[in-house]
Amino acid sequence: xxxxxxxxxxxxxxxxxxxxxxxxxxxxxxxxxxxxxxxxxxxxxxxxxxxxxxxxxxxxxxxxxxxxxxxxxxxxxxxxxxxxxxxxxxxxxxxxxxxxxxxxxxxxxxxxxxxxxxxxxxxxxxxxxxxxxxxxxxxxxxxxxxxxxxxxxxxxxxxxxxxxxxxxxxxxxxxxxxxxxxxxxxxxxxxxxxxxxxxxxxxxxxxxxxxxxxxxxxxxxxxxxxxxxxxxxxxxxxxxxxxxxxxxxxxxxxxxxxxxxxxxxxxxxxxxxxxxxxxxxxxxxxxxxxxxxxxxxxxxxxxxxxxxxxxxxxxxxx
Amino acid sequence: xxxxxxxxxxxxxxxxxxxxxxxxxxxxxxxxxxxxxxxxxxxxxxxxxxxxxxxxxxxxxxxxxxxxxxxxxxxxxxx
Numbered sequence: 242x243x244x245x246x247x248x249x250x251x252x253x254x255x256x257x258x259x260x261x262x263x264x265x266x267x268x269x270x271x272x273x274x275x276x277x278x279x280x281x282x283x284x285x286x287x288x289x290x291x292x293x294x295x296x297x298x299x300x301x302x303x304x305x306x307x308x309x310x311x312x313x314x315x316x317x318x319x320x321x322x323x324x325x326x327x328x329x330x331x332x333x334x335x336x337x338x339x340x341x342x343x344x345x346x347x348x349x350x351x352x353x354x355x356x357x358x359x360x361x362x363x364x365x366x367x368x369x370x371x372x373x374x375x376x377x378x379x380x381x382x383x384x385x386x387x388x389x390x391x392x393x394x395x396x397x398x399x400x401x402x403x404x405x406x407x408x409x410x411x412x413x414x415x416x417x418x419x420x421x422x423x424x425x426x427x428x429x430x431x432x433x434x435x436x437x438x439x440x441x442x443x444x445x446x447x448x449x450x451x452x453x454x455x456x457x458x459x460x461x462x463x464x465x466x467x468x469x470x471x472x473x474x475x476x477x478x479x480x481x482x483x484x485x486x487x488x489x490x491x492x493x494x495x496x497x498x499x500x501x502x503x504x505x506x507x508x509x510x511x512x513x514x515x516x517x518x519x520x521x522x523x524x525x526x527x528x529x530x531x532x533x534x535x536x537x538x539x540x541x542x543x544x545x546x547x548x549x550x551x552x553x554x555x556x557x558x559x
Numbered sequence: 560x561x562x563x564x565x566x567x568x569x570x571x572x573x574x575x576x577x578x579x580x581x582x583x584x585x586x587x588x589x590x591x592x593x594x595x596x597x598x599x600x601x602x603x604x605x606x607x608x609x610x611x612x613x614x615x616x617x618x619x620x621x622x623x624x625x626x627x628x629x630x631x632x633x634x635x636x637x638x
Contacts, residue, residue, distance in 0.1 A: 299622065300608045327622070332609045334567060338598060339607035406598070411605060429623065531598075 242370065243279050250275040269457025276449045280495050281438075284445070287366040288437055288491075292430035295362070296421070298325045300336060307353075308343040312396075315349040320388040323356025324365070324381070333527050341408045348396015355544055356388035359519040367494050372507075376559075380511065383554070387547035394543055403536035444492030452499030459503065475509040476552030480545055483516025493517050508555030515548045560637060561591040565601045565611035572596075572610040575624050579612070582630035588638055 250271060254260045260267045303322035307315055328336075333354065340350040360381055369377035486493075497510045525537050532540075562579055566572025576594055583590045595601060595613075604613055608622040612630075619633055 301605075301621065304607055327608070329569070329608075332567070332569070332607070334598065335601055335609050336607050338602055339605065342602055342605070408602075 243275075246279055246282075247275055250278070265457045267457075269453045272456045273449055273453035276452065276495060276498075277446060280445050280449065281442070283367060283370055284363075284441070284491055285434060285438060287363055287370075289430055289434045291362045291366060292327075292433050293426055295325060295327045296426045296430065298322070300326045300328075300339075303353075304340060304343050304345070307340075307349065308345050312346065312349070313393075315345065316352045316389045316392050316396075319345075319349045319353035319392065320356040320360075320385045323353050323388060324360045324362055324385075326357065328357035328361070333524060334531055337528070338406075338408055338531065341404070342411050344410050346396055347401055347404075348392045348394075350392075351395045351540065352388045352392025355391050355519060355540075356385065358524075359388060359515060360384035361518070363491055364494070364518070367491060371494065371498050376507065379555070383551050384515075387544065387551065391543045391547055395539065398539065400536050400539065403533040405531055405533060441492045445495055448492055448495040449499075452496050455499050455503055475506065476512045476549050476556065479509045479513035479552060480516040480520075480548055483513045484520045484541075484545075485522055486517045506556045507559050508552040508557075511555055512548050512552030515551065516545070519544055519548065560588070560634070561593065561615055562634075563593045563595050563613040565595045565604060565606050565613060566609040567596055567598065567601070569609065571624050575610040575612065578625060578627055579630055582627045582634060585627065586631055586634050588634060590634065 251262075254271050254274065255262045255267065260270060300322075303318075303326050307318050307322065310318060337350060337354060340353065341347065365377055365381055368380055493514050497514050501507050501510050520541055525541070528537055528540075562583070564572060564576045564579055566575070572594075576592075579592055583592060601609070601611065604611060604618050606618060606621050610622070610624065611618055612620040612625065612633075614633060614637060625633075
């Protein structure tokens with residue numbers, strides 16, 4: 242898909258600027274230029290298309306749809322809606338309360354809250370173009386499974402009393418969608434894409450920069466020996482590293498790409514990425530306004546455990 | 560007329576508030592503007608994705624940052 246870009250950047254760097262092709266510097270710079278442009282093109286395209294698609298599935302509609310569904314169905318639906326509806330961690334609280342207000346059970350609400358950042362449609366599309374459909378599909382499947390099972394577990398623990406503010410249920414959950422023309426959706430999606438791009442392009446450059454350095458200077462067996470390999474504790478280190486980091490998955494993916502090329506097992510790399518997006522300290526701070534520490538700890542514990550399992554699973558089967 | 564901006568304090572909510580103020584100033588009409596950041600108040604309107612825009616107790620938009628022109632036409636429609 243991107244051979245032309247690879248050739249173009251080779252031509253520019255090695256033939257025009259005369260950089261030595263086989264040198265560490267040449268390798269690193271070439272990788273940096275090529276990968277930055279590639280990720281930028283992918284990001285803009287993917288975010289734009291996904292945003293247009295998403296404008297047809299507002300959270301309000303998802304909420305109206307999930308409310309009143311049978312329990313297990315509710316968990317599955319909530320996890321699926323997590324993939325297609327837009328989610329921003331700054332509206333995590335209104336979203337959370339809004340779900341409870343519609344009498345959607347706590348466990349089902351968590352299924353949504355876990356699935357939304359974890360199985361983000363932009364991330365899935367990026368995975369698809371960087372790693373192929375098998376890995377993308379596996380990631381979605383496992384992400385949904387974590388969201389469903391974690392929600393089910395939280396649902397059985399009777400934690401309703403850990404919600405710190407009183408939620409008054411509403412009787413009728415209605416949703417009247419405004420009529421929006423396609424050209425409006427397209428225009429809005431473009432504005433949103435610009436907005437997101439401005440927010441994450443620096444992360445991408447830094448991520449690819451670190452990646453380029455590793456690519457050019459760090460021998461492959463170094464990473465497989467120390468940071469990856471089949472050491473049993475590797476996924477644990479991945480998750481522990483991921484939680485305090487706050488970046489969108491789109492920003493962290495370039496790094497994941499390089500780490501795996503250099504011998505980190507994919508499971509470890511994905512656990513790291515999932516921890517970055519699904520378990521962020523800033524989100525915990527936001528949720529602390531409405532949930533007890535105990536519930537947040539359980540939430541992090543259950544999801545963290547699920548992510549670890551994914552790491553081990555991917556490491557074993559891939 | 561009363562316009563309420565529902566939001567818990569994210570960047571988009573602040574942008575929308577600024578847009579509404581500009582639109583009201585341009586309209587030259589007497590409009591009361593209120594920023595609602597109390598969660599309970601927001602939930603009364605059943606708004607799940609912020610920012611939300613409420614005109615005379617009716618939700619007219621959620622999730623989006625409207626343009627000044629859009630808010631202006633919403634105001635003019637109702638006066």
